[in-house]
Every structure is written in structure tokens, then in C-alpha cells.
Amino acid sequence: MLKKLLLGVLFLSTSLSAQDYFFKKFHPFNSNIPSPEEFLGYGIGERHTRHDLIVNYLTKLSEVSDRASIQEYGRTHEGRKLVILTITSPENLQNLDQLKSQHLEFTDPTKNPTNYEDVPIFINLGYNVHGNEPSSSEAALLTAYTLTASNSPEILKYIDKGVVFIDPTINPDGRDRHTQWANMYQGNPLVADPQDAEHNEYWPRGRTNHYWFDLNRDWLLGINPESRGKLTWYHEWYPNVVTDFHEMGTQSSYFFEPMKDNGSLNPIMPKENYVDLNNLFGDYFSKALDSIGSFYFTKEVFDGTYPGYGSSYPDLQGGLGLLFEQASSRGHKQTTDFGEITFPFTIRNQYTSSITTIKAAVENKGVLRKYQQEFFKSGMANASKTRVKGYSFKDEHDPNRVKAFVDKLLLHKIDVYKSGNSFVVPTRQPQYRMVQTMFETYEKYRDSVYYDASAWSVANFYNMKYKPATALNLGEKVTSLDNLVKTTSIGKSEYAYIIDYDDYNAVAALNYLQSKGLVISSSAKPFTANTTSGSQKFGYGALVVPVSLQKKDANAVYQLVKQAQEKYHVPIYTVNSGYSLQGIDLGSRWISPLKKPKAAMIIGDGVRSYEAGEVWHLLDTRVHMPITKIPVRNFGRANLDKYNTLVMVSGGYDFSKKQQEKIKNWVSKGNTLITIGTASKWAVDKKLVDEKLIKKEKDSTKAIKRKAYVNAPEDLGKESVGGAIFKVDLDITHPLAFGYNDTSIPIYKNNSVWLAPSKNEYATVAKYSKDPHIDGFITKKNMEEYLKPSASLIVSKLGSGRVVLFADNPNFRGSWYGTNRLFLNALFLGDKIRILD
Structure with a gap:
């Protein structure tokens, strides 16, 4: 009955004069400051507000209010502004x-200030990291207006005792995708039917950014400009409290912290954070939501184990990260089991929590400041107690991959030093807990069911061969990426150039030269050549640019090769003879020309947009190679003969028999199909390939043990592989592994696709090691019965073509530099795979 009465009040709020539904208690307001309603021409909650209008309104506030200033901290992939409004x-x-x-x-x-109560508390209110969870950005407008225009004693106290940073839209590209959808299908009168188009976005939906990345997983990985801009801002200000506003399923209520217990056995964040401070703030939120009759829950779900959320990263920087989840109206009004939920109702809860966060922070600023001070001091103290004094790493074969890892360390303000050919990261530094996050791995856990990954040792993402050190020789501190990769300028040749394929950027250089019309060859065997720089060893996959065999003259070839080196900083060598000092010569049959990839990828309903976006992002931003994205709905009439490579990422492909035959016939002509995750399972299940999955039959004679119903989610959930890191044994002589020098590499597994090793003894490229565990949770059953016997990467012959089957995602979250090469090799070297029967 209470909820129905609230909803009745809510309906009254839809008139233009009823915005007091949100902030009546904070009168009087400065009439010279326009309200959101006055500026936009509609009341908050009546429509979804575009990001440009949000920015324009906050800009207006900064112009007319002496309490506010605005700054731009970045641009999205699509060029939208990322802004923060500072109010005090x-x-x-x-x-x-x-x-x-x-x-x-x-x-x-190193400092010991004691003026805990004298300095205003710094509060960062962050909104709308998931674009189709829109209520929070509307609440950001209300909060900004309240703080700049209200003259109530309460608000005046908050802005005197606090500095509030409002980040209104963390994911503008995704928000505008959803805003367009919701407004486009808005009815008059509103349609509450959950089956209405307004409540059901088309793929890829508005949750993600331009490349379909979940930005709420990107704080640690820092791949996208939205996250990199925010991290740069964050490490300039180190706010004491950070909010992370979300939405969840329509049938739910409202969530605020404390969360479910952290899954780590010994969380690296202080207990004071996830126990004392969470409970302290939780009392404030419960009272505020009780006062407006809103229902809520805490502690049951959502865990902060993964440190890359907007609500967990601040916990590793001496702040308090706070997660909020509001049941979504997914449009303007929708029917639920409790009646109807409306957009204004969801906004009010988020607005109430915003103001309450400020209230709690201001009233406990001394506690928060002492906590932040102790956080960094205890980090240094903990580092002094550990036997590990630092970590060293290097990879002389691949300096660009090392550079990318160093960039990630510097982004998080981790101190890095260069000593000879190695890099050193000391543990005793203010960012000690981030050092732990980058390098430490774990086997034991408190919990077995995670909201996200249970492994995140970022050094393994980059396939860094690192080791702990008990004594350090620091060398020179690294403060920028300049000069980390040094290449020797090449001289002109009338004969050939050789590109070292071990470097991460070699594929981008290959694509660049192919796009300029040069024919490039790849070596299937190592050799040593006499270059103008002296004797040089080249591994599997070395790229040869024969000058006399090109359609361009020697000067034009030289200029293009020189441009490739300058653009991608890859090691390139000049040779004037095809006679090698050791191994095969440059005219060997083991050195053959490469076909330029003409790639397509299937996208659309049923396809996992995250994985598709990772492929698109990799090719767009690092290789600078186009890929045609074919929607599932158009696949039946698509002409596949335009392409020589087709990518299918994880998803449920509901293809007809005719469409399956279409793919099979196309591959059989000599083309390459690349499947990832459940797409590989689909290829096996549909008998597109003659391969098998590892399955264990249930013993029907075994007695079934009775279990408590209430424990079912936990019992069943732990059997899924939520995200862990394992070792595989790699055949570095296989074209898919060209560029690798170590037969053991880490991979990331977050699915239950268990490929059986191929019956063809030459076709299993990567198989899980005998002792595969590196980091993360996995049950003993999954480890022994499924993981250890299975393969991570196999190739299967199909007519004159081949299917490259990845059990695991080599491009996970745009961060797996260590396995990207496997995928890129499948694209660029697929036709070099000769599957021996």
C-alpha cells in the first residue's frame, strides 16, 4: 500500500510545476540560477536528457554561480566532452x-598534517558509467542545481565544509545511444507494458561505450579515453568519497553498500574501509531512503573483489568508493510486480543518495581524512614488512609490449625504474597496494562466487616475465614513455628489408605496408642474416620486404618502409643479399608472400557485444585495419566471397541449416574462420569441424545428495569460471604462435568451453599446462576434469580452408597484450597454416 501511495504522488510530479518532488526541503533557491526545468524546457524525468544538454546546463551553472567552475578532462571515442563541475x-x-x-x-x-577538521572534504559524485542506466545523470542535474542555487542552511553548510566534484556522465556515447532510443519510442500517454519497444533496446544497447566496452571494468585497465581521462583527473585530486551510480533489473528495489563480503582471503584494502566506513555511511542512506518510503537492500550481492570498478578503485587510493543500484524503469514508465515504476521515481532515489553522500562525508570529514592519511602510511609500513622488495621485468624481444605495460603502471602513479635492460617496481612506495594489484597472484579465496573476475594480476595480461626481488638496484626513474623504444634508422636497400616479427607492433607495420600496396613475405623458419647493422637473428614469422619484386621502385619502397618504422617504432633491418649466415635463405620456399586480410565479423542479436567490440577496438586503434561488421539480420544475403577471413565471437548463433552450409562452403574454398569462446563450441556442436568438446557424463547410479534449496545459487554459481588466469604450453613453431619466444604463456579464461585437443597431432597450438593455475578461483572438479585435459587453441581443416578455434578470449577487455598476437596471427597468417593429414 505504501508503495502505491508513493507512486500516486510520483504521477503528480510529472507536471512542470512539480519538480519540488525532488528538492522541496532545500528551499529557498536563488532565482538567478536557472533550474534544470527552466533551462531544458521540460521537467526532470519527463524526458531523457541528451549529454550535450547536460554539459550545457552545467556550463551555464558555472557561468552564473560563484559557487561553481567547470573543466573538461577528456573526450570520448565519438568526440563528446567529459566534464567535471566543481561546487563549493x-x-x-x-x-x-x-x-x-x-x-x-x-x-x-612522509607528511603528518593534523588539521583533519579544517580542510573541506573532497567528494566526487560519479554518474552513468553504463549508458542505459540513465536515472543518475538526471539526478546529477538536480544535485548540481541544489548545490549552486539553494540557500538552505543545510546546503550552505555542505558547500562550506566540502568540495563536490560532479562527473555527470562517465559514458556519454552509451548514454546518448540509449537516450535516443528511449525518447524515440516514448508514447503519449506513456506505455508501461514491458514488451513495448521503449523498454527493449536493440543490440548493442546503450550500456557500453563506442567500442562496446564496459567502462565500469576499465578503471584498472585504463584502455579507453573515458577511463584514462578520469584516472588522470583522479590522481590529481584523490577525492575522499567517490560514488558509482547504477541501475539493475526492473523487478528489484534499491541497493547501497555495504556489499557482499570481499571474495579475497586477505583483501589488500584496509578492513576499516569495507566494514567501518561502509556501515557508517549505510546508516545515513537507510535513514534518508526510509524518510521518502523507498525500499532497499544491502550485503546480499555485488562484491568489490575486482579492483577495477568505479566503486572499488577508490578503495585502493585512500578513498571510500560507494555503489548504488536503482531498479530501472528502462524508459519512462514500466509495469512491475509492485505496480508501475517511473523515471522520476528512480531519479529521486539517486538524488537522495547523492545529497546524503555529501551529508555523511561532511559530518565525518575528520574520520575520512584520518583514514586516507593512515591508508598511505600503512601501505608503506606493510611494504617494509614484506620480504619482497620489488618486482623486475623485461622482454628484450618485444619493447613495444613492455612500453604498453609501463604506460599502465605510470597511469596509476606507480613508481617505475630502469636498471640496464630491466625495469624495476619497488614495493615501498605510496602506491604499494596498486603494486600488489599488478603483480601478486592468489590461490586461496574466501568466496567462490564472484560478481566479476577473481584474477587481475595485470602483469600477466601483458605476458610480462616478471620476478619478485629481495634486493633492488633501482637505476633511473621512468617519468615518461619517451625513448623507451629505440630503433636504428634504416638505410636504403635495392634488395630487401626484414622486420622483426617479435615486436607487438610488427602486425600494425605489416598492415600499413600491405595497405600501401607492398607484397610482404613471412618466414616459417628462423635464420640469421647479415644486415647493414651486423649479424642479426630472426625468429619465426620474420617479415621480408623484397625490393625488386615490388611494383614500386626502390625509392618508393624505402620511403614506405621508413614510414612504417617511424609510425610504429618496430625494428627493421636492411639487407643487400639473400644469402643467410645461418638457416634458410631469403629465397627459400619457407619464406612465402602473405595475403592481405579482408576481414568481416558477425555482430548483432545473440552475439556477445563485449567480445565483438574488443576485436573492433584492437583492429581500429592498434592495427589501423578496417573490419566489416555484418549484422546477423543481414547474414543470409551477405556476399562472403568479398572476404578471406570471418570472425565469430562468443554468442548464440541461431543460424539455419542453409546459413551453416553457407559458412562451411565458404571456408572450404580456402578461407579462414576464427571462432572465440562459445562460437567455438557452436562450430563443434554443429559439426562444422571434426573436433570434440570435453564432457563428463553423469553417473546415474550415484546417489544424489540432498541440499538446502536456499544454497542453490552459491552451490551452482561456483561451478562457473568467472575469470581466472592459467598457463598454456604453446607451439611456437606454428604460424598462430609466430612472434612468441616462450612456450609457456598466461591466458585468461572466463567461460566453460572445454575443447578437446585435436586428433591431428600438429593442430593443437596451445594446451593447458600440467600445472596450469596462475591466479584466480576454479573448483577442483573444473581444474582436474575439464581444464587440464583441454586445449586453449586448435586449428581444424575444412576443405581447402581452416577454422581457428579459440576456447578463450585472446582480446579480453582490450588488455590482453600477451594473447592479442594469437588472434592477429589468425587474421594475417591464417592462409599460411598447412594442416597435415
Whole structure:
């Protein structure tokens, strides 16, 4: 009955004069400051607000209010502005640089300030990281208006005692995708039927950014400009409290922290964070939501184990990250089991929590400042106690991959030093807990069911061969990426150039030269050549650019090769003879020309957009190679003969027999099909390939043990592989593994696709090691019965073509530099695979 009464009040709020539904208690308001309703021409909750209008409104506030200033901290892939509105008292705003300096002293473990109550508390309200969870950005507008225009004693106290940073839309590209959808299908009168188009977006939906990345997983990995811009801002300000506003299923209610217990056995964040501070703030949120009659829950789900969320990364920076989840109206009004939920109702809950966060932070600023100070001091103290004094890593074969890893360390303000050919990361530094996050691995866990990954040792993402050190020779501190990769300028040749294929950027250089019309060959065997720089060894996959065999003259070839080196910083060598010092010569049959990939990828309903976006992002941003994205709905009439490579990522492919035959016939003509995850399972199940999955038959004679019904989610959930890191044994002589020098590499597994090794003894490229575990949770059953016997990567012959089957995603979250090469080799070297019968 209470909820129905609230909904009745909510319906009244849809008139233009009823915005007091949100903030009546904070009157009086400065009439010179326009409300969102006055600026937009509609009341908050009546429509979904475009991101450009959000930015324009906050810009207007910064112009007319002496409490606010606005800054742009980045641009999205699609060019939308990323902004933060800073709001505090006029006096604080004028002295913000001084307050910032005083604030940062609490993050410096070498200093001991004690003026905990004197410095305003720094609060970052972050909204709308998932674009189709839109209520929070609308709440951001209301919050900004309240803080800039209200003259109530309560608000005046908050802006005097606090500095509030409002990030209104963390994912503008995704938000606008959803905003367009919701407004386009909005009815008049509103349609509450859950089956209406307004409540059911088309693929890929608005959750993700331009490349379909989940930005709420990107704080640690820092792949996208939205995250990199925010991280740069974050490490300039180190806010004490950070909010992360979300939406969840329509049938739910409202969630705030504390969360479910952290899954790690010994979480690296202090217990004071996830126990004391969470409970302290939880009391505030419960009282505020009780006062407006909203129902909620805590502790049951969502865990902060993975450190890359917007609500967990701040916990590793001396702040308090806070997660909120609001049941979504997925449009403007929708029917639920409790009646109807409307957009204004969802906005009010988020707005209430925003103001309450500020209230709790201001009233406990001394506690929060002491906590942040102790956080960095305890990090240094913990580092002093550990036997490991640092980590060293290097890979002389692949300096661009090392550079990418160093970039990630510097992005998180981790101190890095260069000593000879090695890099050193000391543990005793303010970012000690981030060092742990990058390098430490774990076998034991408190929990077995995770909201996300149970492994995130980022060094393994980059296939870094690192080792702990008990004594350090630091060398010179690395402060930028400049000069980390050094290449020797090449001289002109009338004969040939050789590109070292071990470098991560070699594929991009290959694509560049192919796109300019050069014919490039690949070596299937190692050799040693006499270059103009001296004797040089080349491994599997070395690229040869024969000058006399090109359609361009020697000067044009030289200019293109030189441009490729300058653009991608890859090692390229000049040779004037095809006679090698050791191994095969440059005219060997083991060195053959490569076909330029003409690639397509199936996208659309049923396809996992994350994985498709990772492929698209990799090719767009690192290789600079186009890939045609064919929607499932168009596949029946698509002309596959235009392509020589087709990518199918994880998903449920509901193809007809005719469409399956279409793929099979196309591959048989000599083309390459690349499947990832459940697409590989689909290829096996549909008998597209003569391969098998590892399956264990249930013993029907075994007695079934009775279990408590309430434990079913936990019992069944732990059998899934949520995300862990394992070792595979790699055949580095296979074209798919060209560029690798170590037969053991880490891979990431987050599915239950168990490929049986191929019956063809030459076709299993990567198989899980005898002792495969590196990091993350997996049950003993999954480890022994499924993982250890299975393969991670196999190739299966189909007519004159081949199917490359990845059990695991080599491009996970755009971060797996260590396995990207396997996928790129499948694209560029697929036709070099000769499957021996």
C-alpha cells in the first residue's frame, strides 16, 4: 500500500510545476540560477536528457554561480566532452589551489598534517558509467542545481565544509545511444507494458561505450579515453568519497553498500574501509531512503573483489568508493510486480543518495581524512614488512609490449625504474597496494562466487616475465614513455628489408605496408642474416620486404618502409643479399608472400557485444585495419566471397541449416574462420569441424545428495569460471604462435568451453599446462576434469580452408597484450597454416 501511495504522488510530479518532488526541503533557491526545468524546457524525468544538454546546463551553472567552475578532462571515442563541475563555497572556490595542496598532504606518507577538521572534504559524485542506466545523470542535474542555487542552511553548510566534484556522465556515447532510443519510442500517454519497444533496446544497447566496452571494468585497465581521462583527473585530486551510480533489473528495489563480503582471503584494502566506513555511511542512506518510503537492500550481492570498478578503485587510493543500484524503469514508465515504476521515481532515489553522500562525508570529514592519511602510511609500513622488495621485468624481444605495460603502471602513479635492460617496481612506495594489484597472484579465496573476475594480476595480461626481488638496484626513474623504444634508422636497400616479427607492433607495420600496396613475405623458419647493422637473428614469422619484386621502385619502397618504422617504432633491418649466415635463405620456399586480410565479423542479436567490440577496438586503434561488421539480420544475403577471413565471437548463433552450409562452403574454398569462446563450441556442436568438446557424463547410479534449496545459487554459481588466469604450453613453431619466444604463456579464461585437443597431432597450438593455475578461483572438479585435459587453441581443416578455434578470449577487455598476437596471427597468417593429414 505504501508503495502505491508513493507512486500516486510520483504521477503528480510529472507536471512542470512539480519538480519540488525532488528538492522541496532545500528551499529557498536563488532565482538567478536557472533550474534544470527552466533551462531544458521540460521537467526532470519527463524526458531523457541528451549529454550535450547536460554539459550545457552545467556550463551555464558555472557561468552564473560563484559557487561553481567547470573543466573538461577528456573526450570520448565519438568526440563528446567529459566534464567535471566543481561546487563549493565562493571562498573555497577562490582558494581551491591552496585547499588542494592541503588536501594532498594527507596522501603523502612522509607528511603528518593534523588539521583533519579544517580542510573541506573532497567528494566526487560519479554518474552513468553504463549508458542505459540513465536515472543518475538526471539526478546529477538536480544535485548540481541544489548545490549552486539553494540557500538552505543545510546546503550552505555542505558547500562550506566540502568540495563536490560532479562527473555527470562517465559514458556519454552509451548514454546518448540509449537516450535516443528511449525518447524515440516514448508514447503519449506513456506505455508501461514491458514488451513495448521503449523498454527493449536493440543490440548493442546503450550500456557500453563506442567500442562496446564496459567502462565500469576499465578503471584498472585504463584502455579507453573515458577511463584514462578520469584516472588522470583522479590522481590529481584523490577525492575522499567517490560514488558509482547504477541501475539493475526492473523487478528489484534499491541497493547501497555495504556489499557482499570481499571474495579475497586477505583483501589488500584496509578492513576499516569495507566494514567501518561502509556501515557508517549505510546508516545515513537507510535513514534518508526510509524518510521518502523507498525500499532497499544491502550485503546480499555485488562484491568489490575486482579492483577495477568505479566503486572499488577508490578503495585502493585512500578513498571510500560507494555503489548504488536503482531498479530501472528502462524508459519512462514500466509495469512491475509492485505496480508501475517511473523515471522520476528512480531519479529521486539517486538524488537522495547523492545529497546524503555529501551529508555523511561532511559530518565525518575528520574520520575520512584520518583514514586516507593512515591508508598511505600503512601501505608503506606493510611494504617494509614484506620480504619482497620489488618486482623486475623485461622482454628484450618485444619493447613495444613492455612500453604498453609501463604506460599502465605510470597511469596509476606507480613508481617505475630502469636498471640496464630491466625495469624495476619497488614495493615501498605510496602506491604499494596498486603494486600488489599488478603483480601478486592468489590461490586461496574466501568466496567462490564472484560478481566479476577473481584474477587481475595485470602483469600477466601483458605476458610480462616478471620476478619478485629481495634486493633492488633501482637505476633511473621512468617519468615518461619517451625513448623507451629505440630503433636504428634504416638505410636504403635495392634488395630487401626484414622486420622483426617479435615486436607487438610488427602486425600494425605489416598492415600499413600491405595497405600501401607492398607484397610482404613471412618466414616459417628462423635464420640469421647479415644486415647493414651486423649479424642479426630472426625468429619465426620474420617479415621480408623484397625490393625488386615490388611494383614500386626502390625509392618508393624505402620511403614506405621508413614510414612504417617511424609510425610504429618496430625494428627493421636492411639487407643487400639473400644469402643467410645461418638457416634458410631469403629465397627459400619457407619464406612465402602473405595475403592481405579482408576481414568481416558477425555482430548483432545473440552475439556477445563485449567480445565483438574488443576485436573492433584492437583492429581500429592498434592495427589501423578496417573490419566489416555484418549484422546477423543481414547474414543470409551477405556476399562472403568479398572476404578471406570471418570472425565469430562468443554468442548464440541461431543460424539455419542453409546459413551453416553457407559458412562451411565458404571456408572450404580456402578461407579462414576464427571462432572465440562459445562460437567455438557452436562450430563443434554443429559439426562444422571434426573436433570434440570435453564432457563428463553423469553417473546415474550415484546417489544424489540432498541440499538446502536456499544454497542453490552459491552451490551452482561456483561451478562457473568467472575469470581466472592459467598457463598454456604453446607451439611456437606454428604460424598462430609466430612472434612468441616462450612456450609457456598466461591466458585468461572466463567461460566453460572445454575443447578437446585435436586428433591431428600438429593442430593443437596451445594446451593447458600440467600445472596450469596462475591466479584466480576454479573448483577442483573444473581444474582436474575439464581444464587440464583441454586445449586453449586448435586449428581444424575444412576443405581447402581452416577454422581457428579459440576456447578463450585472446582480446579480453582490450588488455590482453600477451594473447592479442594469437588472434592477429589468425587474421594475417591464417592462409599460411598447412594442416597435415
